[in-house]
Amino acid sequence: MTAFTWQDQTYMQLALDLARQGRFTATPNPIVGCVLVKDDKIVGKGFHFRAGEPHAEVMAMRDAGENAEGATAYVTLEPCSHYGRTPPCAQGLIQAGVAKVIAAMQDPNPQVAGKGLQMLRDAGIESAVGLLEEKAESINRGFLKRMRTGKPFVQLKLAMSLDGRTAMANGESKWITGEIARADVQEGRAQASAILSTAETVLADNPQLNVRWEQLPQEVQAEYSPADLRQPVRVIIDRRHRVQPHHRLFQIESPVWLVSENARDMSAFPTFCEHIRLKTTENSPALLALMQELGRRQINTLWVEAGATLAGALIEQNLADELIIYIAPKLLGDQARGLCRLPHVTRLADAPQWTLQSAVKIGEDLKTVYTRKSV
């Protein structure tokens, strides 16, 4: 392995921070940041903002101008080697006369997968890989999972009382968590490629399931212009075709994919709606097939807001990668509705295990994040 200096680390960290500026908009592409350094000075910075627009390396080279020649490029993902909507970045770095390229990690995209770094080496440019690799992994979990498995990274968002309840026995549930937690949910939605819900939720709450810019946290608003606002695709499992054009979902002009097993006449729905024909039971092959279909449709991260049945099915079938649980400081009692239905868990030894990643106070609520326990 190449030895990296602390200066290398500092520059790569900056590239990672830059990458994050694309986190609301870059999907289905990965987020990428690039820093060009010459004589211990930063001469160019760039990040990838939106698919079809220039990659991070190109933005950094534009920023550097002639100073790119002889510079070291720090890039959070291996430069691409293929012609997509833009020409290969590895080629661009060669043409600009960059002296050295350090990538945080290799791109698992089969169209790249080491070929970008090879292209650089073939051109006599020194290259190294593996600096702050874990951090680079963590900022692109969705893209990387899709490249490696064909399925999106699934985030299950749940909101509950301190005793794990989502609603009173009669269904009353409005505003369990506070305003700051709800703004955080908006940020979560905004970073997702798609939001998954069910007809049951649409019929019960009639949500729009969109990102509302004015409800995003202030620090997000500061870096994300309303003109750039991207709406995640809304995916609704609607087995019995109960979702109808009058539902508030369709007030937002942005893709809605209705999923059901039987053919469906979509003529009454707006043109931004689409029907996905797939089995839609909660059993394992059906939900797995949905995830694979969403992967094929380039969904990197899937943000799930649904009831106890779908939540439980995703958990039992190991399809949820992350739980994001907002815990309100209230007690609803043991007659209130539960968080997730796990019909196959009858012994303690079968209980799905998770790993606590973080617990932070958010307003009056507690936000906890868990990832699936690797066995």
Next chain:
Amino acid sequence: MTAFTWQDQTYMQLALDLARQGRFTATPNPIVGCVLVKDDKIVGKGFHFRAGEPHAEVMAMRDAGENAEGATAYVTLEPCSHYGRTPPCAQGLIQAGVAKVIAAMQDPNPQVAGKGLQMLRDAGIESAVGLLEEKAESINRGFLKRMRTGKPFVQLKLAMSLDGRTAMANGESKWITGEIARADVQEGRAQASAILSTAETVLADNPQLNVRWEQLPQEVQAEYSPADLRQPVRVIIDRRHRVQPHHRLFQIESPVWLVSENARDMSAFPTFCEHIRLKTTENSPALLALMQELGRRQINTLWVEAGATLAGALIEQNLADELIIYIAPKLLGDQARGLCRLPHVTRLADAPQWTLQSAVKIGEDLKTVYTRKSV
């Protein structure tokens, strides 16, 4: 108000830290620390270890010897003015020729309540009160609540899965949380004056409900010798006289108080057992009367380990001051047993509200602490 310097704050903080060394043993007394400072040098330190043994001020004066004369005493609670098992500390400070006394807070004990400070002033000793008062309040919540209300400070310890469940539907519940969380529970018990549980818990789990020194966290073991180990009184609500001498509770030779409404023949029980005759339904007058009785019996802090029924009743009746909830990173599903029974909470607006004080990872579990929301 007197203006305090940062030096004053530093010395008082030290006195507070000293006080904490008595937290396992001082009950029913408050924990108190004292620092004597002369010419900007610490000349004496002391804390109150155990009822009947010298108070913090006496320990500090002994430590200082002749240097006490002319020193400033920093004490976390107003020096006492009455003859209890030891002579009044205010008198002792006067005799030692202390020049000035700074107390973090007044002692609400009606036998003191400002009289200690007055005694000092009458002797011409400068005195001030109110330095780091909030911290001084927080280290003696039990004693202070009992002095002010006649009732103990009630800590409700709960352990649950991520979805708020305490056991499988069939009752299986062993080891929901991990070893480090269980050591933390031992520390919680060790600081309590008494542990409250029910016959239901005794019959289901047959616990000893004692403090096991060897299971205390290592840092506690380092400051708490096994020879000094104090066992909290075990209080068991046993309405139908189902707790019997063969239960494991009685393997520990330390007080057990069995509470029930009807007269009970205790002759088969060990002599360290006592019967408290009180109504024992879960309704409000009965539980309130129990708290008042425990207050009369000098229980400062009551650590509750019980099932969903008693937990819910204490919560609904506003008798629980603090919730300590250990959350295991597991999901048990909505058929598993709930955390607390709240039969009177049927509308969201009636849900008891709490305030999150802390959330920390403890082993693989999450420990959260909530206090009752002040309205």
